[in-house]
Amino acid sequence: MALCRARPSLGRLSRILNTVVWSPPKPFVSYCSSVTSAKIEVNGAHLHYRLTGQGNHAILLLPGVMGSGETDFGPQLKSLNKELFTVVAWDPRGYGHSIPPNRDYPPDFFERDAKDAVDLMQTLKFKRFSMLGWSDGGVTALIAAGKYPTLIHKLIVWGANSYVTEEDLKLYNAVRDTSKWSEKMRKPMEDIYGSEYLAKTFDAWVEGMAHFSKNPYGNICRHLLPFIECPTFILHGQKDSLVPSFHPEFLHQQIKNSKMHVMPEGKHNLHLRFAEEFNQLVEDFLK
Ligand code: TYC
Ligand code: MN
Numbered sequence: 001m002a003l004c005r006a007r008p009s010l011g012r013l014s015r016i017l018n019t020v021v022w023s024p025p026k027p028f029v030s031y032c033s034s035v036t037s038a039k040i041e042v043n044g045a046h047l048h049y050r051l052t053g054q055g056n057h058a059i060l061l062l063p064g065v066m067g068s069g070e071t072d073f074g075p076q077l078k079s080l081n082k083e084l085f086t087v088v089a090w091d092p093r094g095y096g097h098s099i100p101p102n103r104d105y106p107p108d109f110f111e112r113d114a115k116d117a118v119d120l121m122q123t124l125k126f127k128r129f130s131m132l133g134w135s136d137g138g139v140t141a142l143i144a145a146g147k148y149p150t151l152i153h154k155l156i157v158w159g160a161n162s163y164v165t166e167e168d169l170k171l172y173n174a175v176r177d178t179s180k181w182s183e184k185m186r187k188p189m190e191d192i193y194g195s196e197y198l199a200k201t202f203d204a205w206v207e208g209m210a211h212f213s214k215n216p217y218g219n220i221c222r223h224l225l226p227f228i229e230c231p232t233f234i235l236h237g238q239k240d241s242l243v244p245s246f247h248p249e250f251l252h253q254q255i256k257n258s259k260m261h262v263m264p265e266g267k268h269n270l271h272l273r274f275a276e277e278f279n280q281l282v283e284d285f286l287k
Helices: 012-020 074-079 109-123 136-147 166-174 183-212 222-227 246-254 275-286
Strands: 036-042 045-052 057-062 085-091 129-134 152-158 232-237 258-263
Touching: 036 109, 045 109, 057 109, 057 136, 074 085, 074 275, 085 109, 109 136, 129 136, 136 152, 136 222, 152 275, 166 183, 222 246, 232 246, 232 275, 246 258, 258 275
Parallel strands: 057 085, 057 129, 129 152, 152 232, 232 258
Antiparallel strands: 036 045, 045 085
């Protein structure tokens, strides 16, 4: 892991002050706080990721639908403890800077993301790691933890679901038309994708989710939950209007080694809106 040379002394003023006021010796090296950005080939796709920190505990951050490291995890890349953790935030294939390929939604798209995510971390030589998955990224993380239990240290999910109900379908269809999204939601996404890719891809996502509702019990990954072995922390925003609370409750009931925490003022984006509180909860759980 790269180390940065400590900055040269501040110069005359500090030398003068140092002769008067004792200050502790400065270490020769200090840790970089910068975030690096790179691409690496995994399963035939050139996956983009951001990386920061130099701790022994590796964490993968998994964004939501159409999400990427920079759009979804700014406060986590900035503020999670860099001496304890090495933080990787990936852009799943077809999202963020991991284009091409263009995104598609075959029936196994979450499994494909889960394999890509795990293979990315293996390629980067993080043998065993924890995962923080938001929303669709939470679904991916649940699948990865259920299918590759020996590789996953700890798991945190929020805004995730393991099946699709009629109520969920109504919620998806209500936001299907991206031209009707609020400026605040649409603008950052359009800047990355352009309006056409955003509209087409999000529509295909809704279609993909609708397919799950035809499975028994609307299954996405319910069958994998009993195979999750790692300590799991399920967070939920009481005011999340996109994900009804029966989803986190079901996860809590099905994942044996899980605990759940509800943030009363939290909405779907609780890790951005209440970043400090969220990061603290995460660090306490991972330590
Ligand atoms: N799962 C989406 C995500 O990954 C969020 C979402 C949930 C969107 C429900 C619409 O009705 C919806 N961010
Ligand atoms: Mn990115």
